Amino acid sequence: MGANAAKAAGSDAGIDGSELPARTLIDAAEIEKNYGATRVLRGVAFRVRAGEIQALLGGNGAGKSTLIRIITGLASRDGGTIRFASGRSGRESPIIAVVHQELALLPELSVAENIGIVHAASGFSRSSMRRMRQLALDALGLIDPALAGKIVDEPAGRLSLHEGQIVEIARALSTGAEVLLLDEPTANLTAAESAKLFGVLKRLAQEEDIGIVFVSHRMKEIRELCDVCTILRDGRSVLNAAPLAGLSDGEIVQYMGQPAHRAATERRPSAAAAGGALTLAGPEDTRIEVRPGTVLGLAGAPAGPTGLIAPLVGAGSGDGWSISGDGFRGAFRSPAHAVRAGVGFISGDRATKGILSQLPIIDNVVAARRVRQRTQLVRAAERPQCLDLVSALKLKAGSIWDMPSSLSGGNQQKLLVARWLNLPLRMVVLEEPTRGVDVGTKREIYTLIRQMADAGAIIVWWSTENVELIELCDAIFAFDTEGSPRGFLPEDRFTEESLAELTGMAA
Structure with a gap:
């Protein structure tokens, strides 16, 4: 620390x-x-x-x-x-x-041990564990006393991102x-x-x-x-x-070197937006119908949106959500199954849900293509493809053979976007994709996502920044702080006040 x-x-x-x-x-x-x-x-x-x-x-x-x-x-x-x-x-x-x-917790140790480890001279004893636990309760209590007692003995690997x-x-x-x-x-x-x-x-x-x-x-x-x-x-x-x-x-x-003002990204119907709707069915008889070319925003605390996102990207059953429509039935068995069905996934949690830290930039860029093609072999066409994408995204890298750790946080995020460009996608699922990036990089990501929608992809976008959802989305589905569905906010009611009322959050 x-x-x-x-x-x-x-x-x-x-x-x-x-x-x-x-x-x-x-x-x-x-x-x-x-x-x-x-x-x-x-x-x-x-x-x-x-x-x-x-x-x-x-x-x-x-x-x-x-x-x-x-x-x-x-x-x-x-x-x-x-x-x-x-x-x-x-x-x-x-x-x-x-x-x-990025988090630096030891997942197999308890919360108390993760907090107390920086104070321990060597090893853990029964008395030191008691001191660690009290130290952790005191430190957590400064932020959230109710949460302190709930998680102090939990393994860190079981915590949510915000915990x-x-x-x-x-x-x-x-x-x-x-x-x-x-x-x-x-x-x-x-x-x-x-x-x-x-x-x-x-x-x-x-x-x-x-x-x-x-x-x-x-x-x-x-x-x-x-x-x-x-x-x-x-x-x-x-x-x-x-x-x-x-x-x-x-x-x-x-x-900071950014323009003082840029017009909001224009929302417009996609040329490919006719037909082919998908239905997302969830708890409390919730049904969400989305058509190609639509940017659907998810608003609210993590529990609700992540429960919907998990089955869409093959990361679990979530909270009872399923997907149906042309070529889609139920939930995906795995992330690879979702990728081969034409579903892309971009997360702001680069360390655990995106960047392949032990592989160079080129392997990170072409990862989705290799999954779709069921190959691990380097193909001759990959190098020019990667160079084109790096150039198009203005990704600041010395070489496509450099490791991702050589890139800034914003350029690492561009790397995750590059992975899905120029692929035939039915849906792109975004989980806080602009977390930790500057204003200019956000605008670039907004433009790229809108381009994916214009090409006919359904965009499902979760963000805790309400102003971001209002600017980018065609419709917004809200969850409350407990993760329960609260319903749609139509475009003619897009205001931060309306979102705050539905979600219990202001951002």
Whole structure:
């Protein structure tokens, strides 16, 4: 969790707390980082103050994650200086805890063990287990006391994504951190859970004088939580700890290098939208009929949408949902069965539901084609096909033989989209596909998905960002916070207020 990372990062940084201005915990200047011939950071300045919540902003590939890795000592730098203030209780540097965008829990260990493991000297004993359990209850209780007792003894592998994210944040808080770095921490949380977390973070900043760095692409969250912002663009800092109150949303987007405004994606009937409707049947006598070319949005907390998505992509029976129509009967036996039937799947959970981390970019791009063709052999046509798709998506990669880990989060997400382009698809199922990507990449993904719909595919899109559903979808089906179906919201009633009323969530 990077609890002692500041000391490691500062071993050659010239730590001297006496030289830092009052309340400044971290002061980085002219930070440079190269990966081979690629210059990732080109002279970044970054300052963190005690008692202040700072938004770290920038497009995908701007250098945010690399900067965090350098600050926490997980990566070396090629230039620049980092100074740290003295930590509490005489430590030479402050404790830094970091919560990364992708979960890093040990699935076979309990929640208590996952939280307590960063405090254990060696092994587990009966007494240490009791201490771990109480530590976990205390840390989880800061966010959600009711959830704490429910999951503390559960194996982490049984948690939902949003429960796992809460455990990650609780583990960071349990370290007594003086600097807390949060990389997209609300990506898997409901609006209510996010609000609780924000309350905790504000209290930690105000009462405990903790410096908090918050990475997010959601302007509503940034405005609600943060005091100042640092903006990176092409590996450079264009703003450093600037007050948010003096910046409009349009100015922030422009600093990030994105157009200040783009018209909403135009919804229009697909030329292939006649006939061939599919019916989704679920609990409470629910029936959803969708035609080719339709973008159907799913709104609500994870329980409802994921229960519908599972049988559509061959990942389980879900909550009693089935699919029927031309060529479709019941549920798919496996993900491969769904792919061969013409169903694509794109998830925002890149680590566990998308990226093949041990295979190069080319294998990730052509994975769906190989499943459809029932082959594992490399074909001569794959290389030019992959190059064409990488070029069309403006995917920033050194080589198609590089590993996905060399790509930014946004470019990894483009990789998952590329997998399904130019394939004959009946349906594309999207599970938070824009989670953790910047404004520009979101727009590119929106355009690609609309193109798939125009080619005749049915699009089923779950998002917890209501504004995204309103912009992209032709119809929206809502679930409440318990996962129960609440019914359709027609296009003439597309408002954030209507969605919030149906789902119990605001996003």
